[in-house]
Amino acid sequence: MIVVGLTGSIGMGKTTTAAMFAAAGVPVYDADAEVRRLYQPGGAAVSLVEDAFPGVTRDGAVDRALLGERVLGDPAALARLNAIVWPLMGAARAQFLAGARAAGHDIAVLDIPLLLETGGEKAVDKVVVVSAPAEVQRQRVLGRDGMTQQKLDAVAAAQMPDADKRARADFVIETGAGLEDANRQVRAVLNVLRGEAEQPH
Numbered sequence: 427m428i429v430v431g432l433t434g435s436i437g438m439g440k441t442t443t444a445a446m447f448a449a450a451g452v453p454v455y456d457a458d459a460e461v462r463r464l465y466q467p468g469g470a471a472v473s474l475v476e477d478a479f480p481g482v483t484r485d486g487a488v489d490r491a492l493l494g495e496r497v498l499g500d501p502a503a504l505a506r507l508n509a510i511v512w513p514l515m516g517a518a519r520a521q522f523l524a525g526a527r528a529a530g531h532d533i534a535v536l537d538i539p540l541l542l543e544t545g546g547e548k549a550v551d552k553v554v555v556v557s558a559p560a561e562v563q564r565q566r567v568l569g570r571d572g573m574t575q576q577k578l579d580a581v582a583a584a585q586m587p588d589a590d591k592r593a594r595a596d597f598v599i600e601t602g603a604g605l606e607d608a609n610r611q612v613r614a615v616l617n618v619l620r621g622e623a624e625q626p627h
Contacts, residue, residue: 427523427526427531427532427533427534428532428533428551428552428619428622429523429534429536429550429551429552430447430533430534430535430536430550430551430552430553430554430556430619431535431536431538431541431546431547431549431550431552431553432444432447432454432535432536432537432538432541432556433537433538433539433540433541433542433553433554433555433556433586433591434539434555434557434588435500435557435563435585435586435587435588435591436539436561436563436578436581436582436585437558437563437564437566437567438556438557438558438563438566438588438601439556439558439566439599439601439608440537440539440556441458441537442547442601442605442608443554443556443599443601443608443612444456444535444537445611446608446612447535447612447616448535450612450613450616452531452534452616453522453525453526453529453531453534453535454535454536454537455518455519455523455534455535455536455537456537456540457519457523457536457537457538457539458537458539459520460515460519461469461511461515463518464488464489464511464515465488465490466514467485467486467487468486468515469487469488470536471510471511471514471545472486472487472488473487474510475488475493475507475510475511476488476516478506478507478510479493479496479497479503479506479507482496485588488497488540493507498577498580498581498584499580499583502592503620504584508544512544516576519536522534522536523529523536532620533616533619533620535554539585540584540585541553542586542590542591542594543584543585543586547594552596552597552619553594553595553596553597554596554597554598554599554615555592555594555595555597555598555599556598556599556601557588557591557592557593557598557599557600557601558600558601558602559602560588562601562602563588564578597615597618599612599615601609604610
């Protein structure tokens, strides 16, 4: 089974691209969804995060807005949070891949926003970077509820520049020309990967 790491900076269209892989029948692990599960009432990260950052939980769940205020722009705090969350996510990811293998899938996708920033590319076979022109990215992000230029700058500062991600990708999917064009690129990537999967190793 080929394990694909799917990544891309904020506003590049990664979530939509992940949905295209899923629509093509490829199992997709969503790192953001896993974080939401860990942070919801009863989630494995709730008490650990509250211990590390007192006051960031509400009604038994981690309040992501409050937590964001504590860690954005503070590398030491972010590192402390990551030390809590990443091991929990690693266990869920391993479980996902085991399930995909057991089901006989030839390809599985790990949708991980900070894949390259965290060295996660070492644990995948191929890296797919989702990209779009800077102005398209800015318009998309600033169109989101509660997003400001200041927040965008803070998030972007924590992410590897798009040009560096593109340079480290096995495939780049451009989303600036619309959904149909992006979907065509997803199918092309799967065709190439399946061609490689059929070759004897």
